[in-house]
Amino acid sequence: MAVLTDHAAHLAARYGLNDRVALVSGASGTIGAACARDLARSGARILAGYHRNEAAARKLTDEIAAEGGTCVPVGVDLSTPTGPDRLARRALDEFGRIDICVAVAGVRSRRPVVATGAEELAHLTAANFHSAVSLAKACLRPMMRARFGRIIVFGSTAGSNGLSGHSAYAGTKAALHAWASSAAGEVGGRDITINAVAPGAVRDDDMDFHSEAERDLVLRFIGAGRFGEPEEIASVVSFLAAPAASYVNGATVPVHGGARF
Numbered sequence: 001m002a003v004l005t006d007h008a009a010h011l012a013a014r015y016g017l018n019d020r021v022a023l024v025s026g027a028s029g030t031i032g033a034a035c036a037r038d039l040a041r042s043g044a045r046i047l048a049g050y051h052r053n054e055a056a057a058r059k060l061t062d063e064i065a066a067e068g069g070t071c072v073p074v075g076v077d078l079s080t081p082t083g084p085d086r087l088a089r090r091a092l093d094e095f096g097r098i099d100i101c102v103a104v105a106g107v108r109s110r111r112p113v114v115a116t117g118a119e120e121l122a123h124l125t126a127a128n129f130h131s132a133v134s135l136a137k138a139c140l141r142p143m144m145r146a147r148f149g150r151i152i153v154f155g156s157t158a159g160s161n162g163l164s165g166h167s168a169y170a171g172t173k174a175a176l177h178a179w180a181s182s183a184a185g186e187v188g189g190r191d192i193t194i195n196a197v198a199p200g201a202v203r204d205d206d207m208d209f210h211s212e213a214e215r216d217l218v219l220r221f222i223g224a225g226r227f228g229e230p231e232e233i234a235s236v237v238s239f240l241a242a243p244a245a246s247y248v249n250g251a252t253v254p255v256h257g258g259a260r261f
Contacts, residue, residue: 014244018043021095022241023087025078025135026105028053030204031154033060034230035102038238040069044100047091048073051105078105078131079123088138100150100241101139103132106172113167121168128172133179136194140187149192150241153180157200157256173198177252184250193249195240200256202228223258 012018022039026032027048033056036046046064048071050057057073064071074090076083091098106128109120132153143149158166159173177196184194201218219225236255239245 015239015242016043017100017238017241020044020099020241021047021091021097022100022102023047023049023091023098023135023139024102024104025049025087025131026051026103026154027060027073028056029104031199031202031230031233032102032104034234035104035237036060036071037064038231038234039100039102039241040064040071041067042238042242044241045069045095046071047087047094047098049078049087049105050075051077078135079126084131084134084138087135088142091139092142097146098139098142099146099148101136101143101152102237102241103135103151103153105131106154108166109169110165111168112165116168124168124172125175128169129175129179132176136183140192143192144187144190147190147192149187149190150245151180151192151194152237152240153194153196155180155196155198155252157198157254157259157261160198160252160254161261163261180252181250188249191246193240193246195248195250196252197233197236197240198252198254198256199233200228200254200259202230202233204230218261221260222256223260226257228255228257 022044024032024036027036028050036048040046048057048060061071061073072094076087078084109124136151153176155176156173158170159177163170180194180196233255
């Protein structure tokens with residue numbers, strides 16, 4: 001019995017997030033909600049940022065509360081200049097601290113490179129790159145004072161390998177990978193880690209983004225032979241947020257089931 005007790009204590013110390021505060025952007029989306037739920041199950045209190053889908057954010061809040069957790073939904077447009085600071089300030093007002101920042105929010109666009117105009121490129125850059133970096137910066141200030149923090153930004157396998165027809169989207173994700181690798185070297189000495197998660201093809205509410213024929217083709221190039229589940233991405237995020245991942249810093253972690261593209 002003592003061995004089991006010691007084992008449980010070991011797991012809690014290495015992978016538990018009790019008393020930690022996690023700010024999750026894009027929490028009304030499939031993957032963002034999965035991240036929020038998994039972090040809450042690990043013991044973290046959640047500040048769930050969303051843009052327009054208040055109903056989904058409220059549903060997430062109720063689900064976490066039903067399991068005994070804490071989740072506060074906050075609506076904000078992170079692509080605006082003041083949005084990231086407002087979201088971080090709300091987390092500090094609610095909980096007095098920010099220990100974990102998970103920047104999931106972003107948009108996808110499918111358009112040939114020659115048809116991608118300046119306005120669309122600016123929109124993608126603001127929504128995918130500037131919003132995540134600005135949110136991370138807003139969270140870094142209290143983390144640096146506390147000398148502890150975990151920042152996880154969401155890149156994509158498209159940002160590592162490219163994706164035909166999605167050049168602008170892939171470019172914004174590649175920028176996030178490079179930013180995480182660079183910024184990690186500036187704050188690692190304060191027990192702050194900055195990493196990127198790069199999901200591959202994941203089952204979510206936007207599966208109609210590609211045709212059925214395209215989905216079948218994609219599956220042929222995934223070693224696992226299936227699409228990933230949002231919960232499988234969330235489990236990697238929770239690990240990166242945990243004490244056990246304290247020496248994982250500046251990495252881009254691919255979660256793609258052995259995809260060969």
